[in-house]
Amino acid sequence: MKPYYLPLIALLLTAAQCGAAPAREAAESKIMVMEPSARASIPNGAVFMKLMNEGGADDVLLSAQSGVAETVELHQSKMDENGVMKMSPVPDIPVPAGETVTLEPGGLHVMLLGLKEELAVGDKFSLTLNFERAGAQTIEVEVSDSLMGQQMDHN
Amino acid sequence: MTIRMTRAFFWFSLLLSLSILIIGCQVLGASSYEFNGTVLEPPLALPDFELAATDGQPFRLSDIEGDFALIYFGYTFCPDVCPLTLADVKEALAGLEGRERVHVIFISVDPERDTPEVLGRYMNAFDPDFTGLTDDFDKTQEVMKAYGAFAEKEEVADSAAGYLVSHTARVYLVSPQRELIMTYSFGFEPDALRADLTYLLQQES
Numbered sequence: 001m002k003p004y005y006l007p008l009i010a011l012l013l014t015a016a017q018c019g020a021a022p023a024r025e026a027a028e029s030k031i032m033v034m035e036p037s038a039r040a041s042i043p044n045g046a047v048f049m050k051l052m053n054e055g056g057a058d059d060v061l062l063s064a065q066s067g068v069a070e071t072v073e074l075h076q077s078k079m080d081e082n083g084v085m086k087m088s089p090v091p092d093i094p095v096p097a098g099e100t101v102t103l104e105p106g107g108l109h110v111m112l113l114g115l116k117e118e119l120a121v122g123d124k125f126s127l128t129l130n131f132e133r134a135g136a137q138t139i140e141v142e143v144s145d146s147l148m149g150q151q152m153d154h155n
Numbered sequence: 156m157t158i159r160m161t162r163a164f165f166w167f168s169l170l171l172s173l174s175i176l177i178i179g180c181q182v183l184g185a186s187s188y189e190f191n192g193t194v195l196e197p198p199l200a201l202p203d204f205e206l207a208a209t210d211g212q213p214f215r216l217s218d219i220e221g222d223f224a225l226i227y228f229g230y231t232f233c234p235d236v237c238p239l240t241l242a243d244v245k246e247a248l249a250g251l252e253g254r255e256r257v258h259v260i261f262i263s264v265d266p267e268r269d270t271p272e273v274l275g276r277y278m279n280a281f282d283p284d285f286t287g288l289t290d291d292f293d294k295t296q297e298v299m300k301a302y303g304a305f306a307e308k309e310e311v312a313d314s315a316a317g318y319l320v321s322h323t324a325r326v327y328l329v330s331p332q333r334e335l336i337m338t339y340s341f342g343f344e345p346d347a348l349r350a351d352l353t354y355l356l357q358q359e360s
Contacts (some may be wrong), residue, residue, distance in 0.1 A: 039242065042280055043273065044234040071315035083340055084305050085236050085324040087316040105239040106324075106341055112234065113315050118280065124355050144241060 004120060010124040015092055029133035030055035031095060036141045038112070045069065045112035052100040061093040067126045070114030077106050095131070118123045119143045132137070191246040191347035192337035199335040204298045206262065207272060207291040208274035214260075214288055216333060228295075228304050228322055230265035231277040236324050236341060243283045244326065247348035253356035254355045256331075262298065263289040264306035264322045280330065302327050302335060312317050331359065 036049040045068075053059055053096065064072045077087045083107070093108055095101050103109050112119075119125075123143040130136050189226040216224070225244055229237035241261065247253050261278060263269035265333065269277075269289045278287040288295075292308075299306060304323040311319050324341040328351070339348060 039238050040235060040280065041238050042231070042277060044232055046234040046238075072243065072313055073316075075235070075314075079324060079341060082305065083323050083325050084321055085341060086309075086321040087233065088309075089311060089316075091313070105235055109235050111316075118272050 010120060027054050029057045029059035029095075029097070029131065031129075031131055031134045031137060033129065033137060036127070036139050038119055038125075038141050038143050040119050040143055040145060041115070042118045043115055044115055045119050046075075046105070047110040047116055048103045048105065049110075049139075049141075050100055050102050051095045053095045056097050056135070057133055058097050059095045059134055061095060062132055063092075063130045064110045064127055064138045065130070066112065066125060066127045068116055068119070069112035070116070071112075072107070072127075073111045073113060075111040076108050076120060079106065084146050086147065093131075121145050158269075166197065168306075175177075187343050190337060190351050190354075191343070192339045192351055194337050195335055198330060198332075199301075201301055201329060201335055203333070206288040206294065206298065207271065209278060209287040209289065210270045211271060213254040214286060214294075216329070219258045220333055221331045222258055223331060223352065224258045224260055226260045226262065226302070226303075226329060227325075228262045228264050228299055228306060229324075230263050230320050231273055231324070232265055232316065232319070232356050233271050233322075240326060240341065241285070243343065243345045244283050244348070245285075246345035247352065251308060251349060251352055251356075253360075255351075256356060257352060259285040261285060263287070264292070264295060264299075264320050265308075266290060266292055266295065299323075330355075 027037060030053070032054055034050040034052060038045050038047045051061065061074065064074065066072050074090050074093055075087055076090045077085055079085050090108070093101060121143055124140055126138050127141050128136055128138045140147040203214050203215055203217045205215045227240060229240070243257055248257060251257065259282070263274055266289045271289060272290045274287040278285045296306065304325070306320055306322040308318055308320050311317065326339040326343070327335055328337040328339070330336045337351065
């Protein structure tokens with residue numbers, strides 16, 4: 001074998017890998033949950049976070065559960081041009097492939113309805129997120145005040 | 156003669172220019188502070204109101220005349236926007252010189268669920284110094300009109316919440332003369348509010 005074939009073979013192998021990688025990932029969704037936080041509150045609470053879809057497939061957050069509240073729902077707040085804030089439940093939260101969806105105050109949030117106990121700064125509780133493709137994912141949420149939440153954003 | 160006049164004119168002009176410069180600087184200096192909130196020009200004179208406070212006592216806006224007030228219309232069931240706003244107001248007031256001259260008044264737009272006890276607990280969770288008012292919805296709406304604020308109850312079918320209340324998410328800053336002078340829209344920076352209050356309190360003293 002002549003040596004000048006070597007780079008060509010290497011190139012072909014690399015190209016084959018490039019093609020194979022997305023094809024393998026296309027079937028799966030990998031959701032990274034980042035910076036989950038809740039604010040101290042009663043009688044309801046809200047959990048904010050970033051959902052990063054690192055996989056090759058679109059996914060959808062279908063529902064959430066937690067032992068700290070009677071009911072957990074997905075909600076969205078929206079402000080109209082007159083500064084009126086309207087909150088309403090959403091059936092699900094789409095997390096497209098390769099994108100990051102931010103759940104933040106004044107927007108999407110996981111709503112904790114009927115907290116069994118007051119959420120105080122420093123408390124930690126677990127929250128299970130049910131994704132259509134990625135399945136159930138349980139995360140730990142820490143209760144922080146707004147200042148801490150803002151500091152987390154800078155990190 | 157002509158030289159004298161020219162000289163006199165020179166000194167006069169110099170004096171005039173200097174005066175203009177000094178006055179100009181003073182005027183500019185006085186108005187150099189730019190408010191962060193949305194300024195109402197001219198300020199809007201507000202009618203007095205009386206609503207029940209969480210301690211069962213009637214609260215009148217005129218009770219705190221001579222001091223500043225930050226007024227917010229919200230409800231305890233709101234888990235997102237209201238707690239954030241209250242937390243931001245609390246942060247803005249922390250360590251403020253003249254803090255005792257700024258009253259925070261949270262007026263419930265959901266008196267059905269916000270009994271004095273529920274609202275009292277909610278206010279205490281933020282700051283026991285904050286005043287919570289909850290009264291008839293009609294009475295509250297009458298108060299809101301003067302501020303250009305709005306609230307509407309909406310039934311929600313697919314939620315354990317049963318109903319939610321849409322409401323204006325602004326903070327209203329009332330002057331010691333009971334005039335609406337500024338508003339802050341949702342998501343304002345606590346530092347921005349603190350700076351405005353610091354300036355206003357300094358102007359007052």
